[in-house]
Amino acid sequence: MDDITIGGTLIWYYYACPREAWLMGHNIVPDQENDNVVVGRYIGENSYQREKKEIVVGGSKIDVIHMEDGQMVIGEIKKSSKYRQSARMQLAFYLRELKARGIEAKGELRFPKEKIREEVVLDEAVEVELDKAQREILRILYLETPPVPKKISFCKNCAYSEYCWC
Numbered sequence: 001m002d003d004i005t006i007g008g009t010l011i012w013y014y015y016a017c018p019r020e021a022w023l024m025g026h027n028i029v030p031d032q033e034n035d036n037v038v039v040g041r042y043i044g045e046n047s048y049q050r051e052k053k054e055i056v057v058g059g060s061k062i063d064v065i066h067m068e069d070g071q072m073v074i075g076e077i078k079k080s081s082k083y084r085q086s087a088r089m090q091l092a093f094y095l096r097e098l099k100a101r102g103i104e105a106k107g108e109l110r111f112p113k114e115k116i117r118e119e120v121v122l123d124e125a126v127e128v129e130l131d132k133a134q135r136e137i138l139r140i141l142y143l144e145t146p147p148v149p150k151k152i153s154f155c156k157n158c159a160y161s162e163y164c165w166c
């Protein structure tokens with residue numbers, strides 16, 4: 001496989017399902033017309049339109065929501081809080097990408113349909129967890145075949161389901 005760049009989306013997939021991370025990391029594109037992909041994309045593109053601006057850092061696109069006391073606040077907007085840990089780690093990964101380039105930022109998760117907001121902080125424990133996740137993602141991506149599918153609650157909303165459960 002080509003050189004691997006781990007981006008925030010891959011972090012999200014890893015926490016949701018390692019098989020999905022492998023499929024995505026091998027450039028196998030999920031069904032773009034899947035209802036959940038369409039709704040997720042719509043919410044991401046159309047929520048907080050007036051506030052956010054997008055920046056590209058490394059392999060990641062990051063939404064900048066606003067500046068607060070001179071500090072950048074970045075956000076991740078999700079359809080549902082059901083996979084909150086995936087979203088937290090994705091946002092923490094973005095905070096670390098910025099920190100590595102000398103930019104201290106704050107993170108804010110947003111779930112507009114549920115009217116929930118949550119601050120995400122990049123502390124030492126989270127950095128250790130991210131290191132572990134990145135090592136594990138590399139291990140998974142270098143597998144010649146994807147991890148076997150395991151039925152989880154996310155499968156019913158997963159755009160890759162035809163690769164697992166025909």
Ligand code: SF4
Nearest residue numbers: 017149155158161164
């Ligand atoms: S359908 Fe289930 S097992 Fe297959 S990639 Fe999606 S979440 Fe993972």
